Amino acid sequence: MTVHPFIEAEKVAGHSVRRACELLQVSRTAYYARSTGTPGSRAVRDAELTEQITIVHERSRGTYGAPRVHAVLQ
Incomplete structure (x- = not known):
């Protein structure tokens, strides 16, 4: 639960x-x-990282999993 709405109300x-x-x-x-x-x-x-991961995954036509995506990003 966030308290920010209560602070804003105050x-x-x-x-x-x-x-x-x-x-x-x-x-x-x-x-x-x-x-x-x-x-x-x-x-x-x-x-930014999510965008890079998506690009690598799409370039591999959806075949790269986490270990390969990580290796490419290194």
Whole structure:
């Protein structure tokens, strides 16, 4: 369960985001990063890797499994 909607509701109601984050034990950085909607660096790297895996798998006409895909990506 995510607490970000509760923090957003507190913000809209005029309460302190800092205090809401403290009470719910969430860092303000995490709250603001999630509220901006921009993906993190890990999500970006994962998306790039998924694209590369898909390309290798398609080039092999679906015959390469995980070990061969891994070897090609190395």
